[in-house]
Amino acid sequence: MSVQEQGRxxxxxxxxLATATRAAKDAALRTMADALVRRTPEILAANEADVEAGRAAGLTPALLDRLALNDYRLEGMASGLHQVAGLPDPVGEVIRGSTLPNGLELRQVRVPLGVLGIVYEARPNVTADAAGLCLKAGNAVLLRGSSSAAHSNAAIVAVLRDALQTAGLPEDAVQLVDASSRETVKQLMRARGLVDVLIPRGGASLIRSVVEESTVPVIETGVGNCHVYVDAAADLDMALEILLNAKTSRPSVCNAAESLLVHRAIAEPFLARALPALRDAGVTVHGDVDVVEAGHRRGVDVFEATDDDFGAEYLSLDLSAAVVGSLDEAVAHIARFGSGHTEAIVTGSLDAAREFTARVDAAAVMVNASTRFTDGEEFGFGAEIGISTQKLHARGPMGLPELTSTKYVVTGTGQVR
Amino acid sequence: MSVQEQGRxxxxxxxxLATATRAAKDAALRTMADALVRRTPEILAANEADVEAGRAAGLTPALLDRLALNDYRLEGMASGLHQVAGLPDPVGEVIRGSTLPNGLELRQVRVPLGVLGIVYEARPNVTADAAGLCLKAGNAVLLRGSSSAAHSNAAIVAVLRDALQTAGLPEDAVQLVDASSRETVKQLMRARGLVDVLIPRGGASLIRSVVEESTVPVIETGVGNCHVYVDAAADLDMALEILLNAKTSRPSVCNAAESLLVHRAIAEPFLARALPALRDAGVTVHGDVDVVEAGHRRGVDVFEATDDDFGAEYLSLDLSAAVVGSLDEAVAHIARFGSGHTEAIVTGSLDAAREFTARVDAAAVMVNASTRFTDGEEFGFGAEIGISTQKLHARGPMGLPELTSTKYVVTGTGQVR
Structure with a gap:
């Protein structure tokens, strides 16, 4: 079936879905969850085919691991759907309301966005997660996953569609878009009037191409070149713990730190501890001249950093590092190299914290906390569909309200102007 | 100067501007307002040059009227700026906040969008209005007006920039983009990284081309194919008054009605009164076969409507009209032909009102009120920069909050994950 027809x-x-009750949507979500568990064998069989093909195609062990499903991961997908069923329904929430001087009653009400397109890579669990969040917010979704997960996604979507039908909601609320050619992504990007919003999730190049080519409105997600700035007034123990956590607890995710900035006033004592600790944690540091010299003094190898390093989202155990002369310099460095995802300051100074949070332009700014907290679950949103790094519509972790639009409902008694 | 350099x-x-206080911004707005009044002679001289050139180029009287400034219109622009100074500052508003289980304090705070690009046609008063709203929301703005108003816009922007400098804010917060070639609009559309959001205001073709070609995020404004649906349970006096107001009070604006739908059950008595009344008000009706026949019976000429008529935003004293068999049919007709701006129902039935407001997908849905109320001032927002007909970020009249983004500020005591 063509993407156009799927869009229709x-x-x-x-x-x-726009007028489905919360009860109907939650019942469908629970039916979907139960069906995933009940039909685990057929999903795992399909997944096995993808994993085999991936192994034959020479996928890295990391990618194969992302691709592989098992009982435990399917239960996780099911419990994710149950969790979404437990979240409040954003649709129908009255955001603002007043009675106008002429007696008109004005209400701004949350409504679904309509049809979402989600383009994503590898992990098949995204298929169920995204379908669940879209459904709860009253949206239909076109899922365009990776070709390497095509069998798994097809099996999961078949199960979810059957469950929708069982629950009395339209099965076309969840559809899988053919992943065998790049052409279908282009068709999604041009489906104005059928697709209301496109959300690319995945690597930087995928996101860039969707952002640049789509005529459908896009929510940009995910690229994170996150900095930890250790201020002159930092508690160095705290700074070291935050730095190590931000860099090493999960280096492959967008809220991991990629760059360290250290105030010159505490650079010597901090780097004296941080460089060996980073080395012991397996981290390769790419430093400016000051950091390279500090490495020399402590017998730690530090590579010379280029501008490319400072601009890199490594997603690996690499870290760029620079010494800055002031908070001003730190803010300027972040403005130049940051991706607007998450920036952290470690400081005991209220002035420095205030200045940094006010001036750094990012979706999330952390004071004395790891960059790793920028996450829908951590923020208490229950679930997230991605982390927006654009300023329009949604910025930061996107939960259910970010998957909605609004409508003004104005009720009168015959008012004219 | 190139658009790129202006963007920088x-x-x-x-x-x-992002960290300017409300007091500083309001003082600048008042200085701008006073300067517009004080320097009226030089602005009117520049405007006279545009009007002369427009007359020589054969602009219609309506366009010349939109272009012409006078003392009264300049005072209106100045009082608009004073009014914006009196509105609350959206920047810094805490939209959501909580303390997370681990003690992190989470705050979602309104911040400026950054740099806005506004592409608009003819009316030079938009120059001051847009500059004022952008400044109040902490944004810098690149104004790309019409070439026919180039002298007027240059004079106004010169006055506003001087006033900004006097008030101690950067004059580059307000810049005029060269309007002598279409190329500058294209440069704005490609200024990713410098321009955060582009807002086209003007005709449908301008808006469509910006929406389709821009790699900068766009907020789509303004095309309004608004319907008045007269339900079976309508009060016919009220319906007639609303229809005439919606169609004739200002036919050239986007919230004017362009189409009438009448329930078959009351079509005969309603059209018997509406068709002569519309004719007397100078309105040309383009009707379906039922409306044409009703016209015959009453001796009122009704043109046969095509699909093009039903899809048209006339912006003139023309009206398409159709008889529908049910509310369902009305909703389906609106889904097919509407532009998602404003749709109105006239009915005494609570069920019909509820059904219509829930199912019609538009920025604003009116019950027993004229479509003409969809307007920032009427909604009590103090001012508006346009009316968004898209679902992302802003929908309906856009006031100051719609010119902002948000940022999460998370404060901890050393939390790691």
Whole structure:
């Protein structure tokens, strides 16, 4: 079926979902969760085919691990759907309301966005997660996953669609877009009037191409070149713990730290501890001249950093590092190299914290906390569909409210102007 | 100066504006307002040059009227700026906040969008209005007006920039983009990284081209194919008054009605009164076969409507009209032909009102009120920069909050994950 035709079906399904009650949507989510568990064998069989093909195609062990499903991961997907069922329904929430001087009653009400397109890579669990969040917010979704997970995604979507039908909601609320060619991504990007919003999740190049080519509105997600700035007034123990956590607890994710900035006033004592600790944690440091010299003094190898290093989202155990002369310099460095995801300051100074949070332009600014906290679950949103690094519509972790739009409902008694 | 260079200067200015206090911004707005009044003669002289050139180029009287400034209109622009100074500052508003289980304090705070690009046609008063709203929300703005208003806009922007400098804010917060070639609009559309959001205001073709070609995020504004649906349970006096007001009070604006839908059950008595009344008000009706026949019976000429008529934003004293068999049919007609701006139902039935407001997908849905109320001032927002007909970020009249983004500020005591 063409993407256009899928879009038309999705739009029709969205019309039904828009007025579905919370009870109906939650029942469908629970039915979907139960079906995933009940039909685990057929999903795992499909997944096995993807994993085999991936192994044959020479996928890295890391990618194979992301691709592989098992009982435990399917239970995780099911419990994710149960969790979404337990979240409040954003649709129908009255955001603002007043009675105008002429007696008109004005209400701004949350409504679904309509049809979402999600383009994502590898992990098949995203298929169920995204379907669940979109459904709860009253949206139909076109899922365009990776070709390497095509069998797994097809099996999961088949199960979810059956469950929707069982629960009395339109199965076209969840559709899988053919992943065998890049052309389908382009078709999604041009489906104005059928797809309301496109959310690319994945590598930087995927996101850039969607952002640049789509005529459908896009929510940009995910690229994180996150900095930890250790201020002159930092508690050095705290700074070291935050730095190590931000860099090493999960280096492959977008909220991991990629760059360290150290105030000159405490650079010597801090780097004296941080460089050996980073080395012991397996981290390769790419430093400016001051950091390279500090490495020399402590017998730790530090590579010379280029501008490319300072601009890199490594997603690995690499870290760029520079000494800055002031908070001003730190802010300027972040403005130049940051990706607007998450920036952290470690400081005991209220002035420095205030200045940094006010002036750094990012989705999230942390004071004395790890960059790793920028996450929908950590923020208490229950779930997230991604982390927006753009300023329009949604910025930071996107939960259910970010998957909605609003509508003004104005009720009168015959008012004219 | 190139648009790129203007963008760089705007970005630098936006960095200063982002932390400017409300007091500083309001003082600048008042200085700008006073300067517009004090320097009226030089602005009117520049405007006279535009009007002369427009007359020589054969602009219609309506366009010449939109272009022409006078003492009264300049005072209106100045009082608009004073009014914006009186509005609350959206920047710094805490939208959501909580203390997370681990003790982290989470705050979602409104921040400026950064640099806005506004592409607009003809009316030079937009220059001051847009500059004022952007400044109040802490944004720098690149104004790309119409070439026909080039002298007027240059004079106004010169006055506003001088006033900004007097008030101690960066003059590059307000810049005029060269309007002598279409190329500058294209440069704005490609200024990713410098321009955060582009807002096209004007005709449908301008808006469509910006929406389709821009790599900078766009907020789509303004095309309004608004319907008035007269339900079976309508009070016919009220319906007639609303229809005439919606169609004729100001036919050239986007919230004017362009189409009438009448429930078959009351079509005969309603059209018997509406068709002569519309004719007497100078309105040309383009009707479906039922409306054409009703016209015959009453001796009122009704043109046969095509799909193009039902899809048209006439912006003139023309009206398409159709008889529908049910509320369902009305909703389906609106889904097919509407532009998602404003749709109105006239009905005494609570069920019909509820059904219509829930199912019609538009920025604003009116019950027993004229479509003409969809307007920032009417909604009590104090001012508006346009009416968004897209679902992302802002929908409906856009006031100051819609010119902002948000940032999460998370404060801890050394938390790691």
């Amino acid at each position: 079906r999705a739009k029709a399904a969205a019309g039904v | 200067r705007a970005k630098a200015a936006a960095g200063v």
